[in-house]
Amino acid sequence: MADGLSSFWGPVTSKDWCEQNYVYSSYIAEFFNTISNIPGILLALIGLINALRQRFEKRFSVLHISNMILAIGSMLYHATLQRLQQQGDETPMVWEMLLYIYILYSPDWHYRSTMPTFLFLYGAVFAVLHSLVRFKIGFKVHYVILCLLCIPRMYKYYIYTKDVKAKWLAKLYLGTISLGVLCWLLDRVLCREVCGWYFNPQGHALWHVFMGFNSYFANTFLMFCRAEQLGWNPAVVHFMGFFPYVKIQKPKTQ
Numbered sequence: 181m182a183d184g185l186s187s188f189w190g191p192v193t194s195k196d197w198c199e200q201n202y203v204y205s206s207y208i209a210e211f212f213n214t215i216s217n218i219p220g221i222l223l224a225l226i227g228l229i230n231a232l233r234q235r236f237e238k239r240f241s242v243l244h245i246s247n248m249i250l251a252i253g254s255m256l257y258h259a260t261l262q263r264l265q266q267q268g269d270e271t272p273m274v275w276e277m278l279l280y281i282y283i284l285y286s287p288d289w290h291y292r293s294t295m296p297t298f299l300f301l302y303g304a305v306f307a308v309l310h311s312l313v314r315f316k317i318g319f320k321v322h323y324v325i326l327c328l329l330c331i332p333r334m335y336k337y338y339i340y341t342k343d344v345k346a347k348w349l350a351k352l353y354l355g356t357i358s359l360g361v362l363c364w365l366l367d368r369v370l371c372r373e374v375c376g377w378y379f380n381p382q383g384h385a386l387w388h389v390f391m392g393f394n395s396y397f398a399n400t401f402l403m404f405c406r407a408e409q410l411g412w413n414p415a416v417v418h419f420m421g422f423f424p425y426v427k428i429q430k431p432k433t434q
Contacts, residue, residue: 194266198371213258216385220251220392277326284333337405345416349401360390
């Protein structure tokens with residue numbers, strides 16, 4: 181988009197989105213696309229505190245931390261619109277999906293060391309290749325494939341879960357990702373039309389907000405399912421009557 185104030189970071193070298201650059205600050209290229217990652221960081225921090233406080237498996241602490249890293253990388257990318265920072269946003273997106281694949285499929289994987297080893301090497305090789313090659317549309321296709329690999333397992337967890345509140349977490353996950361994708365498409369496909377409107381709805385910024393909640397709902401649902409597998413008597417409770425989180429009661433032997 182057209183520049184407003186002078187740029188602290190220099191010419192744009194990454195993908196540009198449907199928001200005018202440097203309108204509010206010479207240090208932040210896309211203001212709304214940058215600050216819209218804050219909810220995702222806060223939600224991931226809440227999830228991390230809950231995972232640590234109740235001593236969930238370390239995989240969930242790593243998952244929440246990866247959500248925060250992804251949101252911080254996205255903030256740096258949209259604040260600078262530089263290629264290096266774009267890679268710092270996209271590479272953690274792939275790493276995060278690999279972590280989701282591990283959490284979803286590892287409980288039934290008989291050879292425990294092979295899956296994390298393969299996924300670690302896959303993520304490392306991708307990071308190296310992505311630092312050398314600009315995949316463009318190839319990155320989007322690759323990312324969508326990784327997301328699609330998670331769907332069968334998420335659906336299996338959903339149909340085997342009897343808890344109504346846990347099922348609502350899955351429904352909230354589906355709802356937020358659907359709204360997020362619609363906002364992303366609005367910003368990307370209809371950018372010229374949006375620029376002619378009196379008010380820019382900031383579709384990409386809304387995508388960030390919805391995906392922050394989406395990650396939190398997904399993580400909470402997976403924490404419930406895993407706790408159920410381990411016999412920890414999980415329950416979905418609500419802080420102040422509306423904010424969901426998982427509370428567990430481990431057997432005394434654990």
